[in-house]
Amino acid sequence: MPEVNVPKISFFASAIRPHLWQRLLDSLKGGKHKYEIVFAGFIDPEIINKYPEIRYIQTDNIKPAQCYEVARRACLGELVCWIDDDHTFSEGFVDKVCDYWDEYGSYKTILTTQYIEKETEENIENYRFYARNLNTPQMPLVGIMDREYLEKLGGIDSRYIIARWNCDIAMRNLEFGGRTKVFKDVCVTLDSKNKNGLYNNFWSGWNEDSEQLENSWVIGGYKRFPDPLLVVERNKQPYWFVPISNQEVTLERNDIFVPFKDEDILRISQKPVGIWFSKWG
Numbered sequence: 001m002p003e004v005n006v007p008k009i010s011f012f013a014s015a016i017r018p019h020l021w022q023r024l025l026d027s028l029k030g031g032k033h034k035y036e037i038v039f040a041g042f043i044d045p046e047i048i049n050k051y052p053e054i055r056y057i058q059t060d061n062i063k064p065a066q067c068y069e070v071a072r073r074a075c076l077g078e079l080v081c082w083i084d085d086d087h088t089f090s091e092g093f094v095d096k097v098c099d100y101w102d103e104y105g106s107y108k109t110i111l112t113t114q115y116i117e118k119e120t121e122e123n124i125e126n127y128r129f130y131a132r133n134l135n136t137p138q139m140p141l142v143g144i145m146d147r148e149y150l151e152k153l154g155g156i157d158s159r160y161i162i163a164r165w166n167c168d169i170a171m172r173n174l175e176f177g178g179r180t181k182v183f184k185d186v187c188v189t190l191d192s193k194n195k196n197g198l199y200n201n202f203w204s205g206w207n208e209d210s211e212q213l214e215n216s217w218v219i220g221g222y223k224r225f226p227d228p229l230l231v232v233e234r235n236k237q238p239y240w241f242v243p244i245s246n247q248e249v250t251l252e253r254n255d256i257f258v259p260f261k262d263e264d265i266l267r268i269s270q271k272p273v274g275i276w277f278s279k280w281g
Helices: 018-028 064-074 093-104 147-153 165-175 203-216 274-281
Strands: 010-012 037-040 054-057 079-082 087-089 109-117 143-146 180-191 229-231 238-243
Touching: 010 064, 010 093, 018 037, 018 087, 018 093, 037 064, 054 064, 054 180, 079 093, 079 147, 093 143, 093 180, 109 165, 143 147, 143 165, 147 165, 165 180, 165 203, 203 274
Parallel strands: 010 037, 010 079, 037 054, 109 180
Antiparallel strands: 079 143, 087 180, 109 143, 229 238
């Protein structure tokens, strides 16, 4: 029998945008299954105290992928689900996901969901190793999986800065005979303006992380292809169009997984830190 006080599912993230948290919390409320939210990051403790529903792990100003790993390690649920703090969830998300898992999930399954990215036409079918290339593996934007299995896989690779580590987890799962399955009865909505290159340095980390992903899982490693194009249309949020790549993905990785070290994991970004975090590296 499962322990009474152990959550069925733990949602975890690197989180430094508290103005978005209330709508995330509200969208998850209700239902029969116990859940927890575990965030890690670097913000004012007085702000954290306003959100008692969140278990927040205070770090120094370390890179986001490392914050995700810190939060992941603190999760207690049978299942874990990586999210972003700009996400909101469709009605009944927790119960529908957990019930579906109990019926169809398995140890080596990563469950992902439909998603809506505001001001774009992106969708989960296009969320592939190479964007919109349906001949490459399905990737999980959010990923729901067995917590102990993710621990056995080693968690997040320390070479990632901000993004694409979720794709690396999916590829490692495929390498060991697992699968990524899309559950279409629930949906995650994200606000793309919070990641848009016009507003912050997200893309500097994304580009370096994409190179790392391809060096691990593409035959011949990373090869430069045409840069993303910034599309500006009247009365629409500017967005980046990423050309389709046809390089060959392999399940026989080219390198060795590098886990995060325990030492100073809360204080010092473990290399690489990239252009974005170089002054803290």
